[in-house]
Amino acid sequence: MTTRGRTVGIIGAGVGGLVCARELADNGFDVKVxxxxxGVGGRTATRRAEPDFTFDHGAQYFTARDARFQKVTADWQSRGVVAEWLGRVVRLENGVVTETSPQxxxxxxxxxxxxAADLASAIRVQTRTQVVAMSRGPSGWTINTDTQENVGPFDALVVTLPAPQSAELLQPHAFGTIASTFQMTPCWAVLVAFESRVExxxxxxxxxxxxxxxxxxxSSKPGRSGQSDCWVLHASPEWSVAHLEATPDTAARELLxxxxxxxxxxLPPDSHLTAHRWRYSHGSDADDRQMLFDPEVGLAVCGDWLAGGRVEGAFLSGVAAAEAIYDSKGLKLGESGF
Ligand SMILES: Cc1cc2nc3c(=O)[nH]c(=O)nc-3n(C[C@H](O)[C@H](O)[C@H](O)COP(=O)(O)OP(=O)(O)OC[C@H]3O[C@@H](n4cnc5c(N)ncnc54)[C@H](O)[C@@H]3O)c2cc1C
Incomplete structure (x- = not known):
């Protein structure tokens, strides 16, 4: 099938960007992310450390309320890409534990x-490549990278970064102004393994x-190998803002x-202790535009911040952006669609 008029560049390989890429690639577009x-995944992140430590230091788990996302989740579950976390999740205040509603x-x-690894498996993704500028000429979009590459032209471009980073790239397009009004809070995450179990x-x-x-x-999540007692601690938005410029070591010790x-x-002695700062973690306001699309220039913007936050929001936003692009070509979504 010809991909004339259907080349798409996608900036960002988080869930939003990869879902958009996958949806377009499955429908005959020539996509590059x-x-x-x-690696891929963005804020759905996992870090490993010797000898057997693993930490999900970004998103902790996800829920699926939308029917399309439930279908994809069921498919992932049947193929062992995801599993239900049956660990008990509680509310904790001043040492007092209360139950949360089960879901x-x-x-x-x-x-x-x-x-993300599953979504990326059948598409072209170039990692370790920061996009520093984007511009549109007579033959389409070109992007400039931190490795001094000019890549393109693409018929359409999709920007899938957290709002403040999207705002920087998108200016002077009006979408840059929309993105710049959306605030996102930081989050300090501590990755700690203990020599014995926290009781x-x-x-x-x-x-x-x-x-x-x-x-x-x-280590209470399913499929985590190793025996060590690995924990992830997230600071509150208020603490993270107030300690934004703390060193990882100081943040880790204070939060421990x-x-x-x-x-x-x-606590038992720790055998591994680090901290990671997410500069843009969660959005402070709800936005439910799903995505932004300018058919005149073939520019789409998607990501969790446009669909209520969270992994599910990133998924729905990515699907919506892909739909807008193929609708603009007068095409019909194929059977493979999400
Ligand atoms: C600490 C934390 C806890 C969370 N907990 C949960 C949770 O429990 N449940 C839940 O559902 N959600 C949770 N979330 C939110 C969830 O992770 C996000 O909603 C979702 O992963 C966002 O996906 P995205 O594709 O929109 O953005 P991202 O995952 O942020 O993807 C954007 C990608 O763009 C890349 N990028 C940025 N700038 C550039 C550039 N200039 N050039 C090239 N690439 C660039 C980044 O590397 C990144 O991979 C949490 C997030 C954090 C940080």
């Missing part, structure tokens, strides 16, 4: 990058009245103390 990271919570297996009878907790907002025993206070227990 660029990401500045070492299916899914995680990638063996880590949260599994969904609490739950796998994850939403924490209140603390510098922390969430803690989880990563907060963990001990939150569970009112002394």
């Amino acid at each position: 660029f990401d500045k990271g070492r 299916p919570r899914y995680v990638g297996v063996p880590g949260m990058t599994a969904m 609490v009878p739950w796998g994850g907790a939403f924490v209140h009245g603390s510098p922390l907002s969430w803690v989880a025993r990563n 103390d907060a963990f001990s206070s939150a569970i009112a227990e002394r």
Whole structure:
């Protein structure tokens, strides 16, 4: 099938960008994805450390409420890409534990990058490539990378970055102004393994009245190999803003103390301790535009921030952007569509 008029460049290989890429590639478009990271997944991230530690330091789990996302989740589950996390998730305030309402919570297996890896398996993705500028000429879009490459032309371009990063790239297009009005908060994440088990009878907790907002025993999730007691601790947005320029070491130690206070227990010695700062973690306002599309110039913008946040929002936004692009070509979604 000819791909004349159907070349698409996609900036960002998180769930939103990859879903959009996959949807277009499955419908006969010639798609190429660029990401500045070492791998795919964006904020659905997993970090490994010797000897047997794994940490999902971004998204912790996902839920599926939309029928299309439920269908994809069921397919992933049947192929072992995701599994339901049956760990007990509680609310924790000043050492007092209360139950949260039960709901299916899914995680990638063996880590949260599994969904992105699955989506990326049949498309061209160029990692370690930061896009620094984009421009449109008579033959289409060209992007400039930090490795001094000019790539293109593409008939359409899709920008899938967190709002503040999208705003920088999109200016002077009006979508840049829309993106610039959307605030996103940072999140400090601590990745810690203990020499012996932390004795609490739950796998994850939403924490209140603390510098922390969430803690989880990563090793309680399904399919995590190794025996070590690995935990991920997330600081609250307020703490993360106030300590934005802290060193990882200082952030890790302070948040470890907060963990001990939150569970009112002394912690075992740690055998691995690092911290990661997510500069753009969650959106502060809800936005449900789903995506932005300018058919005049073939420019789409998608990502979680346009669809209520979270992994499911990124998925729905990516699908919506792909639909807008093939609709603009007068095409009909094929059987393979999400
Ligand atoms: C700490 C934390 C906890 C979370 N917990 C949950 C949770 O429990 N459940 C849930 O559903 N969601 C959670 N989320 C949110 C979820 O991770 C996001 O909603 C979702 O992953 C966003 O996907 P995306 O594709 O829109 O963006 P991203 O995943 O951010 O993808 C954007 C991609 O663009 C790349 N990029 C950025 N700038 C450039 C550039 N100039 N050039 C090239 N590439 C670039 C990035 O490397 C990244 O891979 C959490 C997020 C964080 C950070």
